[in-house]
Amino acid sequence: MNPQALDATFAALADPTRRAILARLSRGEARVTEIAAPFPISLNAVSKHIRMLETARLVRRRRSGRDHFLSLNTKPLDEAARWIETQRSLWAQRLAAL
Helix, strand or coil: CCHHHHHHHHHHHCCHHHHHHHHHHCCCCEEHHHHHCCCCCCHHHHHHHHHHHHHCCCEEEEEECCEEEEEECCHHHHHHHHHHHHHHHHHHHHHHHC
16 A cells, blocks of 8 residues: 555544544435534535545545535545554564564
8 A cells, every 4th residue: 555545544534523524425425515514613624624535535526517426435444454454463473473
């Protein structure tokens, strides 16, 4: 996995608002305004979170007229999970060798 992509994934996951956005998108595609509605922050602030998720490739955007629809891209999460599992296995082997 590309180290910069892994960094972007973990940085995106570090914020509870972004994790909540991903949790919502795990239930299916949604308009940006639908994503923003439950948060007690401005639409502009939610948009900044969404941009960070897009930079990390965790979210895809589709435009239909004036509407912007977001969907979850799980590939970066799968890549991060593989990295974590590799690290866990390495440390388990090292600890077992002690």
